[in-house]
Amino acid sequence: MNRLKYISIVALILFSTTLIMAQGTTPQDPIGQSDDRRVITTAVPFLTITPDARAGAMGDAGVATTPDANAVYWNPAKLAFINNDVGFSLSYTPWLGKIINDMSITYLSGYYKFTKEQAVAVSMKYFDLGEIFFRDGEGNSTGDFNPREVAFDATYSRMLSQKLGVGITARYIHSNLTGNFSSPNPTTGADARPGNSVAADIAVYYNKDLLLSGTNSNLALGAVISNIGSKLTYSDENNRDFIPTNLRLGSAFTTNLDPYNKLTFALDFNKLLVPSPQEDGSEKDESLLNGIFGSFGDAQGGGSEELKEVTVSAGAEYWYNDTFAARVGYFLESEEKGNRKYLTMGLGFRYQVFGVDFAYLIPKEQEHPLAETLRFTLLFNFEKKNQEEQSVTD
Secondary structure (H helix, E strand, O other): OOEEOOOOHHHHHHHHHHHHHHHHOEOOEOOOOEOOEOOOOOOOHHHHOOOOHHHHOOOOOOOOOOOOOOHHHHOHHHHHHOOOOEEEEEEEEEOOOOOOOOOEEEEEEEEEEEEOOEEEEEEEEEEEOOOEEEEOOOOOEEEEEOOEEEEEEEEEEEEOOOOEEEEEEEEEEEEEOOOOEOOOOOOOOOOEOOEEEEEEEEEEEEEEEEEEOOEEEEEEEEEEEEEEEOOEEOOOOOOEEOOOOEEEEEEEEEEEOOOOEEEEEEEEEEEEOOOOOOOOOOOOOOOHHHHHHHOOOOOOOOHHHHHHOEEEEEEEEEEEOOOEEEEEEEEEOOHHHOOOEEEEEEEEEEEOOEEEEEEEEEEOOOOOOOOOOEEEEEEEEEOOOOOOOOOOOO
16 A cells, blocks of 8 residues: 655654664654663664564574574574575565554575585665655655665684684675655755675574483573674765664573474673664764674763663474474663563474464554564475585584
8 A cells, every 4th residue: 555755854864764663653752862761872773673484483582593594694603503405585574564564574595505614695674665655745745665674694604623613604785765766946955875884793503412311301501793894874975874883692492302393592782783863862983893782881860771771582492303493582772771671472384395484473562553564474495415524622
């Protein structure tokens, strides 16, 4: 369905950069800023939206869970530990479907293990913001446009030992919110063009098999710094915004209850490594590295506010015979930093090379923009006939 919106270029860009913070706003506080609320905003926030149904059902936890094709997003270091040799995944999420019916996120990823300890992967994340109609100050139609954003990734992952692995991802980001727009009034208007950026992820993954009370278990730990990259602009070099550089720390504990039943508990912590808003709501004009390192101590409220900038994702996953899965999770964010709080749940199924996952989101607040968010994922995994045997882990 087409939606008629009276928007300026600035309003549209603001919409994109604050959309992910929607559940922390009120009518009197439309962008989430108030005397006691300083929400961190960045360009291209779609990069931080969970793309797949498995992690989406576990409260957005995925840094240290067992690897699959979606590890390109969560932790590229996990890919070298994947049991299969070739695989790909396709995920689809109708975004903000409670209030809009033509906005969606599509995620496609694939991997290839060319030795027992090395893997490469590629992925694409596409954010379709739906069709928007433009009107001038007198209400006359000036055309329509379909804003969209996309990120392309290339990943390399390597096992350093049977327990430790590292990974790196290179990313190209393209954000086209208005097309090439020129204001009819050069004195008071604003020109806009698509924004572009390049970024990288660095990651580490550790896992160790355990024997606890006679039960086979596994402990996994992961750390990722994602979207380390150049600022993005929609106009000129004097108006550049940080992209969402993010630190993820995660753990996962898996225990085999018996030969048929397996249970995993996962816990992730996330923090944006960009400058915190100042007391008046403005953003610091920092360099990339200063923004990253300064983000640990630049909040106006000191250490207590820095801790509030950390989001928590907790989830559990149950498998029966490695065929049927049930998942549940919870996501928690401080009220002062966006106020996202929601329960998630989902199901999974695996049969031979095929897999399917489903996730459903239930926000704490009623009539919330994220209410009833659905995620769907299809997975395919294949074995090579002749796998190279030599490995640094042998």
